[in-house]
Amino acid sequence: LSTVLMFLAMALSCAASWGIGWSVLLLVVHLVWDMAMQARIISATKQLFPEKRGNIFDFKFQHDWYQSCDEAERQQIAQCSYQAFKIMTTIFPILMAVLALLSMIDLIAPAYSLLVGAIWLVQQFVYNYTALKLDKARL
Numbered sequence: 001l002s003t004v005l006m007f008l009a010m011a012l013s014c015a016a017s018w019g020i021g022w023s024v025l026l027l028v029v030h031l032v033w034d035m036a037m038q039a040r041i042i043s044a045t046k047q048l049f050p051e052k053r054g055n056i057f058d059f060k061f062q063h064d065w066y067q068s069c070d071e072a073e074r075q076q077i078a079q080c081s082y083q084a085f086k087i088m089t090t091i092f093p094i095l096m097a098v099l100a101l102l103s104m105i106d107l108i109a110p111a112y113s114l115l116v117g118a119i120w121l122v123q124q125f126v127y128n129y130t131a132l133k134l135d136k137a138r139l
Contacts, residue, residue, distance in 0.1 A: 001128075002037075004120045006030040072138070080130040087126045088119070095119060 006026065039056045046052045054064035069077070095115055103112075 076134045083130040084126045
């Protein structure tokens with residue numbers, strides 16, 4: 001969620017009068033903060049579940065983490081992914097039609113970035129909602 005909001009803020013700052021300098025600073029601060037938070041969360045998760053593998057600073061982290069998941073965790077990942085896919089395949093054509101109409105009347109400047117960000121936010125919220133729902137069903 002923080003990454004999506006960071007890109008939305010960058011799009012707005014590029015369109016605003018305060019310029020690209022603040023966007024670059026925002027990107028650097030966000031990347032440092034995000035990596036530090038991810039490292040702490042992964043470390044805490046590894047303490048709870050010692051069988052988990054992967055280093056957040058490694059390019060193969062997602063692969064290593066997925067390989068250390070059990071069958072139930074993999075099934076949860078699959079169901080969340082499918083739900084996000086199903087919702088987004090409905091939303092993408094509608095938003096693309098709106099974007100096409102807006103571009104034909106020259107109203108697309110910052111709106112394009114905001115709409116792409118909105119698509120991304122919807123995808124993230126659907127995935128997280130499905131994950132929470134599956135967690136409740138397992139308990």
